[in-house]
Amino acid sequence: MRQPSARVDALRQQLADKSLDAIVISSGSNRRWLTGFTGSAGSVVLGTSTAHLISDSRYYEQVERQAPDFELVRAGYQTNQTLNTLLTALGARRVGFEAEHLSVAQLEGLRKALPDIDWQATDGLVTRLRAIKDADEIAIIRRAVRLADQAMEHAYAIARPGMTELELAWQLEVFLRERGAESLAFDTIVAAGENGALPHHHPSDRPIAAGEPIVIDMGARVDGYCSDLTRTFSIGPATDPDYAAVWQIVSAANRAAEAGLRAGLTGPEGDALARDPITEAGYGDHFGHSLGHGVGLDVHELPRLSQLAGDAPLEPGMVVTVEPGIYLPGRFGVRIEDMVLIGPDGAEVLSGVAREPSLVPSAV
Ligand code: ZN
Numbered sequence: 001m002r003q004p005s006a007r008v009d010a011l012r013q014q015l016a017d018k019s020l021d022a023i024v025i026s027s028g029s030n031r032r033w034l035t036g037f038t039g040s041a042g043s044v045v046l047g048t049s050t051a052h053l054i055s056d057s058r059y060y061e062q063v064e065r066q067a068p069d070f071e072l073v074r075a076g077y078q079t080n081q082t083l084n085t086l087l088t089a090l091g092a093r094r095v096g097f098e099a100e101h102l103s104v105a106q107l108e109g110l111r112k113a114l115p116d117i118d119w120q121a122t123d124g125l126v127t128r129l130r131a132i133k134d135a136d137e138i139a140i141i142r143r144a145v146r147l148a149d150q151a152m153e154h155a156y157a158i159a160r161p162g163m164t165e166l167e168l169a170w171q172l173e174v175f176l177r178e179r180g181a182e183s184l185a186f187d188t189i190v191a192a193g194e195n196g197a198l199p200h201h202h203p204s205d206r207p208i209a210a211g212e213p214i215v216i217d218m219g220a221r222v223d224g225y226c227s228d229l230t231r232t233f234s235i236g237p238a239t240d241p242d243y244a245a246v247w248q249i250v251s252a253a254n255r256a257a258e259a260g261l262r263a264g265l266t267g268p269e270g271d272a273l274a275r276d277p278i279t280e281a282g283y284g285d286h287f288g289h290s291l292g293h294g295v296g297l298d299v300h301e302l303p304r305l306s307q308l309a310g311d312a313p314l315e316p317g318m319v320v321t322v323e324p325g326i327y328l329p330g331r332f333g334v335r336i337e338d339m340v341l342i343g344p345d346g347a348e349v350l351s352g353v354a355r356e357p358s359l360v361p362s363a364v
């Protein structure tokens, strides 16, 4: 891992820009990114020259081991009282909190317990920093991507007519876990036939038939970092006469986006790279979601490749998915998703597993 201090420095710059004396970070992924601490509870208090991590007795040893750059504050279960004591000792008055993570009730609790603090809502300070990955993060992400690639190859090898969606999903989960994934990045999607037209279908006990398109969307979590991969294929020649053409349109749109993505484009411009050819092919109304999203400690994080994203430009070091899809209700869906690394002049496609519309019968 990069030394936390580089990340701490970046966040301190944000404090300076916003004239904050300190910020309290309590969301899990942001806390982990900033400190290295992987536990499920704790509040980071980052000041302009101080770094504390308040946690409870379950985590004292873990904090000291994983977050040596942060001074452990032993809170017991009196988190707000401990926070009050600490901020008072630091002389902090203007203190930021994470507006996108704190509930209204939690904020009211803070205001009540710490009446002298001038609480300032901040939005996305850490998540925007997290969007740009450093070399260590990219190395971990490559491992998570490779594992998903291998699992998809396994799917190609074991998928048989008569298997249920759930059976195939379970085989993929076993494969990923046995090869070192600490967990799935998200619940695996295996969606056969008309189920493939539901982008977030949950696997069922429906058997997979020969010749029907199967959408598999899965990812591994490795050292905290996620991968996200989708392929669509049929076992043997597809029975739906439009499938092959639709698959080619989606695959070409995916390639067009991968060829065109680079630093400097906005989210809407990135989205258009795949949306325009799909619209020109007459399927614009059947591509209902955005083109992609950032991937890191969270499987969905900044930036967004979306018509609704703002005009913040893509930057080198961002890792995003490219996942165009066409969904024909009652018939089938096709989605092809890779992960790519944004560079100054283009994008490196990280996902490497082959894509084929139909597995040849000899391989079945
Ligand atoms: Zn996915």
Ligand code: ZN
Binding pocket: 228, 293, 321, 323, 337
């Ligand atoms: Zn995705």
